[in-house]
Amino acid sequence: MKSICEWSELLYKDVTETPNIIPVTDSYGNGEHVNIDYDNIKISNMKIVMKKNFEAELYCSTCSELRNTAVKNLHTNLNSNKIETIIKESRYKDDAPRSFEEYYKFIISKLNVALSPSLWEVTCLQCKSKSYLFIYTNINGQQIIHLSETINGVSTPNTPYEVSYYLDQAHKSKIIGANSAAVVMYRTALEHLLYNQGYTKGMLNAKINELENGINRGTAPRWALNLDVEILKIIKDLGNGAAHTNKGDITKQYLFDSEIVNKLDLVFKYLLEEVYEIEIKRNKLVTKLKDVRNQI
Numbered sequence: 591m592k593s594i595c596e597w598s599e600l601l602y603k604d605v606t607e608t609p610n611i612i613p614v615t616d617s618y619g620n621g622e623h624v625n626i627d628y629d630n631i632k633i634s635n636m637k638i639v640m641k642k643n644f645e646a647e648l649y650c651s652t653c654s655e656l657r658n659t660a661v662k663n664l665h666t667n668l669n670s671n672k673i674e675t676i677i678k679e680s681r682y683k684d685d686a687p688r689s690f691e692e693y694y695k696f697i698i699s700k701l702n703v704a705l706s707p708s709l710w711e712v713t714c715l716q717c718k719s720k721s722y723l724f725i726y727t728n729i730n731g732q733q734i735i736h737l738s739e740t741i742n743g744v745s746t747p748n749t750p751y752e753v754s755y756y757l758d759q760a761h762k763s764k765i766i767g768a769n770s771a772a773v774v775m776y777r778t779a780l781e782h783l784l785y786n787q788g789y790t791k792g793m794l795n796a797k798i799n800e801l802e803n804g805i806n807r808g809t810a811p812r813w814a815l816n817l818d819v820e821i822l823k824i825i826k827d828l829g830n831g832a833a834h835t836n837k838g839d840i841t842k843q844y845l846f847d848s849e850i851v852n853k854l855d856l857v858f859k860y861l862l863e864e865v866y867e868i869e870i871k872r873n874k875l876v877t878k879l880k881d882v883r884n885q886i
């Protein structure tokens with residue numbers, strides 16, 4: 591979820607009563623000349639309720655996937671009285687639209703603003719793990735922090751400390767929405783991963799090139815032989831883009847949304863499995879089978 595606006599359709603329900611169409615005539619008995627402004631009547635009667643429980647598709651950091659989740663409000667100041675006040679007070683604003691549909695959108699944007707601060711419990715319907723969304727506003731606008739009960743980064747059991755340290759930094763940056771910082775940390779984690787695997791010369795670009803040459807010559811480690819090196823180059827380029835000035839264009843940083851950092855999590859999960867886990871798992875399995883064979 592990039593912003594609370596994505597929830598608007600799940601969160602609010604229009605329960606405004608539609609006025610009955612009654613035949614109205616003017617003082618001369620001419621019905622066809624009387625225009626009834628139904629939008630105006632509906633705007634005057636507008637009633638919106640906020641659902642405190644609903645289902646939404648959100649990222650589960652335990653499953654490392656988008657999952658259907660049950661969302662429950664734990665705290666908000668946006669109660670029914672406040673909603674009613676916002677609707678009433680907005681009616682007299684100069685920029686208030688006149689059509690019901692546009693006025694409804696206008697009100698929803700105001701209700702979304704009033705959702706700061708609020709706290710939500712998110713339960714993954716697949717793995718049942720819980721996480722918490724905290725919505726608040728700072729000078730950069732509305733922010734969402736997503737804290738999980740279970741996972742602290744994507745490190746696997748055999749990930750070396752110097753790699754998992756930077757993945758943990760990326761995770762901590764990600765949960766407070768510091769996505770540019772997270773992307774730089776993923777790049778550093780990759781550089782440590784390659785260093786740990788013996789690619790010690792030069793900067794990250796040189797390390798990736800050396801690995802690529804090794805793959806082409808067939809001398810690279812086994813985990814690298816089926817690897818698409820482009821993935822590593824993308825992590826490097828994204829990290830550079832997050833750290834460099836980009837000719838003063840700060841808007842480029844907005845490309846690093848929560849979807850991108852979640853995808854980088856998935857890429858690292860795959861890499862760590864290939865580099866540090868698969869061979870150990872395979873060796874354990876073979877050792878077990880050999881033990882049984884030796885007893886026959």
Ligand SMILES: [Zn+2]
Pocket residue numbers: 650651652653654657714715716717718719
């Ligand atoms: Zn889950």
